[in-house]
Each structure stands twice: as C-alpha cells, then as structure tokens.
Amino acid sequence: MIADELERYFQQRADRDGFSGVVLITQGSSQLFAGTYGYASRSWKTPNRLTTRFDTASVTKLFTAVATLQLIDQGLLAFDTTVVEFLGLWDTAISHEVNVYHLLTHTSGIADDAEEENGEEYADLFRTIPNYAVTETADFLPQFAYKPPNFPPGQGCRYCNCGYILLGLLIEKLSGLSYRDYVRQHVFVPAGMLHSDFFRMDMVYDDVAEGCDPIRDEDETVLGWKKNIYSYPPIGCPDSGAYVTAGDLDRFLREAKAGSLLSPQSTSAFFTPQVVHHTVDDWDQVYGHGLWFAVDRAGNVVFAEKEGVNAGVSAVLRCYPDQDVNVVLLANIQGHEEEPLAAIHRQLTAG
Numbered sequence: 001m002i003a004d005e006l007e008r009y010f011q012q013r014a015d016r017d018g019f020s021g022v023v024l025i026t027q028g029s030s031q032l033f034a035g036t037y038g039y040a041s042r043s044w045k046t047p048n049r050l051t052t053r054f055d056t057a058s059v060t061k062l063f064t065a066v067a068t069l070q071l072i073d074q075g076l077l078a079f080d081t082t083v084v085e086f087l088g089l090w091d092t093a094i095s096h097e098v099n100v101y102h103l104l105t106h107t108s109g110i111a112d113d114a115e116e117e118n119g120e121e122y123a124d125l126f127r128t129i130p131n132y133a134v135t136e137t138a139d140f141l142p143q144f145a146y147k148p149p150n151f152p153p154g155q156g157c158r159y160c161n162c163g164y165i166l167l168g169l170l171i172e173k174l175s176g177l178s179y180r181d182y183v184r185q186h187v188f189v190p191a192g193m194l195h196s197d198f199f200r201m202d203m204v205y206d207d208v209a210e211g212c213d214p215i216r217d218e219d220e221t222v223l224g225w226k227k228n229i230y231s232y233p234p235i236g237c238p239d240s241g242a243y244v245t246a247g248d249l250d251r252f253l254r255e256a257k258a259g260s261l262l263s264p265q266s267t268s269a270f271f272t273p274q275v276v277h278h279t280v281d282d283w284d285q286v287y288g289h290g291l292w293f294a295v296d297r298a299g300n301v302v303f304a305e306k307e308g309v310n311a312g313v314s315a316v317l318r319c320y321p322d323q324d325v326n327v328v329l330l331a332n333i334q335g336h337e338e339e340p341l342a343a344i345h346r347q348l349t350a351g
Contacts, residue, residue: 002347003033009343010035013336018214018222021314021331022048024246025344026254028324034246040209040332042225053195053208053243054330056315057308060242063187064164064179065104065290066256067171069266070186072100076174079104083166087173092145097153100170103163104289105275111147112160113140122161123231123311132202134233137168137179157277157287161239168238179238191255193248198236201229208243209332211312228312228334240308246328249317253326257319271321273301303345307337316341320348 006023013019020038024031040046071077079101084094094110102108114122125143134140144162151158168179175182180198188196199205211228236242244252259267273286273293283302286293294302301321308315314331318341327344329337 005347006033006344007035010037010340013340014038017336018333019331019336019340020048020333021054021209021329021336022050022052022246023340023344024050024250024326024328025348026250026326032325038331038333040207042210042212048209048332049207050246051195051207052330053197053199053205053245054315054332055209055211055236055310055313056242056244056249056330057240057310057313058161059244059249059306059308059315059317060236060238060240061164061308062252062290062306062317063183063242064167064171064238065270066187066261067179067182068100068104068167069262069270069289071171071174073263073266077170081170083170087166087169089141089145092141093148094145094166095149095153098166099153100167102153103160103167105157105287106159106163106277107154107157107275107287108160108163109149109151109153109156109158110160110163110166111144111149112162113143114161115150116161117158123228126230126232131230131233134237135235137165137172137237139233140165140237157275159277164239165237171238180236183242187252187261188248190261191248191252193244193252196242196244196248198241199243201234209330211310211332211334213312213334228310231311240310244330246330249328249330250326253317253319271304309334309337323348 014037023035025033036048038048040048040052081100083098084096098108114120171182172179199208212225214222215224215226270289273295274288277285277287283294283296286295291304291306293304296302303318303320305318314337316329316337318327
C-alpha cells in the first residue's frame with residue numbers, strides 16, 4: 001500500500017512540477033519503495049535510473065564528518081583540537097578558540113562564504129569569482145576566512161558550510177591525501193559505495209545526472225531549462241558535491257550504523273544529537289556531527305537527516321531509527337525535497 005501511494009504521488013509530482021530524480025526507501029535488508037522519474041539528461045531525454053549518480057550537495061558533509069571522526073579514532077585529532085593553531089591560520093578572522101567540535105556541530109560562529117540563513121544565494125558568489133578557479137579545498141579560504149564571525153565559538157548555533165571546509169583542510173594535512181582521495185579510500189571503499197565518486201561538471205561520465213532548473217515567466221509557465229554548470233565549483237569539496245547512487249547512500253548509512261566505518265564510541269557520537277538549533281512545532285532540530293535530528297518533547301529521536309540543496313540539486317538522506325527505515329531522495333532539480341519528504345513521512349507514520 002505504501003509503495004502504491006508513493007508511486008502515485010511521485011508520478012503526479014513529475015507530471016505537474018517536473019520532479020526529476022529517484023526515491024529509495026529501505027527497511028533493514030528489504031526494499032519498501034523504489035521509483036525513478038524524469039531525465040538524467042533533458043537534452044537527450046535520457047531517463048533517470050536507480051544506477052544514476054546524483055550530486056548530493058551538502059549531504060557530502062556526512063562523508064567529511066565520518067572522515068573527521070576516523071582521524072579522532074586514530075588519535076590524530078580530538079574534538080577540542082583548535083583549528084587556527086593546527087592549520088596556521090593566524091592572519092584570519094577565525095577565532096583562535098574554534099575547535100573540531102564547533103565545526104562539526106555548526107557552533108563555531110565563523111562567517112560563511114554565503115550566509116544562507118540570511119537569505120544569501122551560494123550561486124551569487126560566482127558572479128564575481130570564476131567557479132572553475134575553486135577546485136581545491138584551500139581555494140575556499142579567501143571567500144570566508146577574513147570575514148568577521150557571527151558569534152563567539154560555542155555561543156550559538158548557525159549552519160555553516162565553511163566549517164566543513166576547515167575540517168577538509170584538517171583531513172588533508174593529517175592524511176597527506178587530497179580530501180577527495182581520502183574519502184574515496186576511507187569512506188566509499190569500506191562502505192561498499194562502489195558507484196560513488198567526485199565528478200567534474202565539465203567532463204563526461206556514464207550514468208551521471210545533469211542538474212538544471214526551469215526558467216519560468218511571471219505566470220509560472222516553463223519557458224526552458226537552465227543547467228547549473230556556473231552555479232558552484234566544478235568538482236566536489238568537503239562541504240558539497242560528491243556523486244552517489246541511491247543504493248550507495250543507503251548502504252553508507254547502514255554501514256555507519258553497523259560500525260564498519262568508525263569505532264563504537266565514534267559510531268555512537270555520529271548518531272547522537274548534540275546542539276539545539278531551533279524548535280519546530282512539537283520537536284527540536286538538533287545538530288549532531290553531520291546529521292541533524294528531530295527530537296520530540298520526550299527526548300526521542302523521531303528521525304535523523306541530512307539534506308542538500310543547490311542549483312539543479314535536491315538530495316536527502318533520512319533514517320527512522322525505531323523502524324530501521326532509510327529514505328533516500330536524489331533529484332537533479334532544485335527545491336524538490338520538502339513536500340516529498342512530508343508525503344513520505346505521512347505514509348511511514350500513518351496509524
């Protein structure tokens with residue numbers, strides 16, 4: 001019944017709103033629902049499939065968080081390691097008190113390159129900076145490191161992409177690898193994510209979805225489609241841009257839960273709420289180390305989630321711990337995650 005209802009819902013969204021992507025819902029080793037909609041390439045009318053690799057936008061932060069916790073497991077980092085001293089960023093506006101815990105939990109107070117909580121658009125950064133010039137982790141530093149902080153470390157909670165850029169720099173310094181190579185070797189391989197990687201937007205690869213968004217007139221009529229190739233850096237980085245299949249993303253979370261990627265202590269930390277960001281109706285949104293958690297008034301985790309949104313991208317990984325249910329939504333169109341997630345939530349929690 002759930003599968004039938006969701007298939008009708010997503011097909012209506014595809015027909016009505018142009019939803020383009022894949023949805024996968026699993027419970028343990030069982031598949032509850034899988035659906036594919038729209039086109040991986042609108043130019044060539046190539047359909048999306050479950051084997052299609054999608055840009056995950058900020059869902060990539062989960063891989064950065066796991067990589068950071070791995071280095072903590074190895075004794076190379078600690079939650080209280082201060083970043084400015086470790087990276088030698090003395091001439092920046094980053095507080096000398098900012099540590100690894102602050103970066104993981106969005107409590108550092110450092111400025112972001114685009115202050116999305118103030119309504120700034122990330123794509124607007126690249127009206128003056130050529131996006132193709134930002135390909136390595138250190139290339140991001142001029143975009144945020146010299147801006148004044150929003151609050152002292154630990155005295156607030158504000159979503160910050162660039163906190164994960166700093167974590168990426170730590171990973172590179174300690175491992176001697178590029179961020180992308182570290183994640184390939186130490187996250188994707190042990191998680192069995194055989195189809196996931198970092199793909200350049202100006203190169204051609206098999207089974208990779210092209211992101212684009214509709215161009216509408218004042219009456220909301222679709223006049224055409226615009227690709228996202230100038231909207232952000234051309235290859236993924238510590239805060240955004242890894243490409244995965246739906247099955248690989250589901251597998252990542254299940255392997256993380258099983259302790260395949262981290263020590264028991266760090267596995268527990270990864271799945272534990274840390275800092276309240278804000279209250280929504282009858283539950284709190286609480287940030288953890290990469291994931292965020294919906295925590296009800298009794299202190300129970302209703303679900304844990306990481307979402308990512310960019311031009312031409314909507315991505316979500318959500319888990320319902322009490323039901324052992326994972327939800328993966330990957331779309332190559334922007335802003336198509338909230339309503340579908342609400343529809344899925346209703347189906348999973350009905351009755």
